[in-house]
Amino acid sequence: xxxxxxxxxxxxxxxxxxxxxxxxxxxxxxxxxxxxxxxxxxxxxxxxxxxxxxxxxxxxxxxxxxxxxxxxxxxxxxxxxxxxxxxxxxxxxxxxxxxxxxxxxxxxxxxxxxxxxxxxxxxxxxxxxxxx
Amino acid sequence: xxxxxxxxxxxxxxxxxxxxxxxxxxxxxxxxxxxxxxxxxxxxxxxxxxxxxxxxxxxxxxxxxxxxxxxxxxxxxxxxxxxxxxxxxxxxxxxxxxxxxxxxxxxxxxxxxxxxxxxxxxxxxxxxxxxx
DNA sequence: ATTAGCTGTTACCTAAAGGTTAGCGACTAA
DNA sequence: TTAGTCGCTAACCTTTAGGTAACAGCTAAT
Numbered sequence: 001x002x003x004x005x006x007x008x009x010x011x012x013x014x015x016x017x018x019x020x021x022x023x024x025x026x027x028x029x030x031x032x033x034x035x036x037x038x039x040x041x042x043x044x045x046x047x048x049x050x051x052x053x054x055x056x057x058x059x060x061x062x063x064x065x066x067x068x069x070x071x072x073x074x075x076x077x078x079x080x081x082x083x084x085x086x087x088x089x090x091x092x093x094x095x096x097x098x099x100x101x102x103x104x105x106x107x108x109x110x111x112x113x114x115x116x117x118x119x120x121x122x123x124x125x126x127x128x129x130x131x132x
Numbered sequence: 133x134x135x136x137x138x139x140x141x142x143x144x145x146x147x148x149x150x151x152x153x154x155x156x157x158x159x160x161x162x163x164x165x166x167x168x169x170x171x172x173x174x175x176x177x178x179x180x181x182x183x184x185x186x187x188x189x190x191x192x193x194x195x196x197x198x199x200x201x202x203x204x205x206x207x208x209x210x211x212x213x214x215x216x217x218x219x220x221x222x223x224x225x226x227x228x229x230x231x232x233x234x235x236x237x238x239x240x241x242x243x244x245x246x247x248x249x250x251x252x253x254x255x256x257x258x259x260x261x262x263x264x
Numbered sequence: 265a266t267t268a269g270c271t272g273t274t275a276c277c278t279a280a281a282g283g284t285t286a287g288c289g290a291c292t293a294a
Numbered sequence: 295t296t297a298g299t300c301g302c303t304a305a306c307c308t309t310t311a312g313g314t315a316a317c318a319g320c321t322a323a324t
Contacts, residue, residue: 015189018178022171022190024245025238029167031248034311038161039154046150051271057147058154065312067272088321091271098251101244106157108240112233113156116163119230166281183301197282199302220291223301 028105031076036061036069038106041099044079049092078102160237163208168193168201170238173231176211181224210234 032038036058043057055066070093073079078099084090164170168190175189187198202225205211210231216222 014178018175018180018189019191020246021174021178021242024242024249025170025174026167026245027249027252028241028245029170031245033165033167035158035161035165036312038157042153042157043150046146046153048150052269055271057150059151062313063272064274064314068312088270101247104240105237105244108236109160110153110156112237113158113160113163114152115233117156117159120159168282184299187301192283194283195302196284196304200282220300 032102032105034069036065037073037078038102038109040066040069040073041078041095041102042106042110044093044095049094051091051093054093073099164234164237166201168197169205169210170234170241172198172201172205173210173227173234174238174242176225176227181226183223183225186225205231 039058039061040054043054046057048054048057051063051066051070054070055061055063058066061069070079070081074081077096079093079095082092082094084092171190171193172186175186178189180186180189183198183202186202187193187195190198193201202211202213206213209228211225211227214224214226216224
């Protein structure tokens with residue numbers, strides 16, 4: 001059970017680093033967690049700027065939830081709502097520069113999601129592919 | 133409103149790509165979403181392999197939730213539970229190779245989380261730093 | 265005149281996630 | 295003997311995310 005002082009010190013730093021990292025993912029998940037926010041960001045980034053467009057693109061989201069997510073995301077500085085007072089009134093949602101800081105996160109998550117789906121598919125087809 | 137055929141084709145591919153991406157993040161969030169899973173993975177990766185250790189490291193998690201998360205993560209192939217039948221019985225959780233595929237995701241998320249926390253802190257101190 | 269699209273809001277409800285408290289069985293240390 | 299650690303589990307409860315349905319005011323098309 002004995003540890004030298006150097007080892008103890010190393011452990012302590014390791015532990016602290018660990019807590020910082022855990023805190024950081026906690027913050028990140030708090031801000032962009034949930035089922036929809038990242039999907040909405042992807043959709044807007046891909047040129048879907050209008051409410052109904054988003055509703056169609058983000059499969060399964062309801063108007064109520066889309067509306068409340070957009071509001072929250074605007075409040076938190078991820079998107080801006082632009083109202084063109086032309087005719088008819090045109091409402092568009094756009095990403096702020098801040099939401100572009102999420103690019104790496106989105107990229108990592110989509111990449112992982114793609115290979116994860118592939119893995120699940122492979123497992124299913126090898127396990128239950130041709131049942132007796 | 134007119135679009136050439138080439139433009140329409142480009143739009144269609146863009147749209148499809150968008151749906152694939154949205155589907156992928158959806159899958160990813162389904163598998164590793166929620167408040168705790170990534171935190172637990174970080175903690176285990178940092179050498180916290182035992183139940184009580186994890187409970188202490190992942191601040192705020194309850195025994196009930198930790199237990200059920202560990203079970204689910206074992207089921208989904210992210211961790212393994214090792215029982216050493218020595219004395220006393222020693223139970224350790226370890227990451228599988230598969231959970232290491234999450235490294236990029238974890239890295240991106242922690243990096244973003246760190247700068248996000250910094251941003252929030254800056255906003256607070258400049259907005260409410262020295263009220264009259 | 266009716267229908268449909270656009271951009272939401274409101275009220276209501278369900279399901280899932282997660283928190284709280286308590287305790288068990290086996291052990292150890294004071 | 296008492297108190298504490300470890301690795302949970304059960305029962306119960308609260309909170310929150312999210313779904314459903316209806317409707318609103320406006321315009322455009324049939």
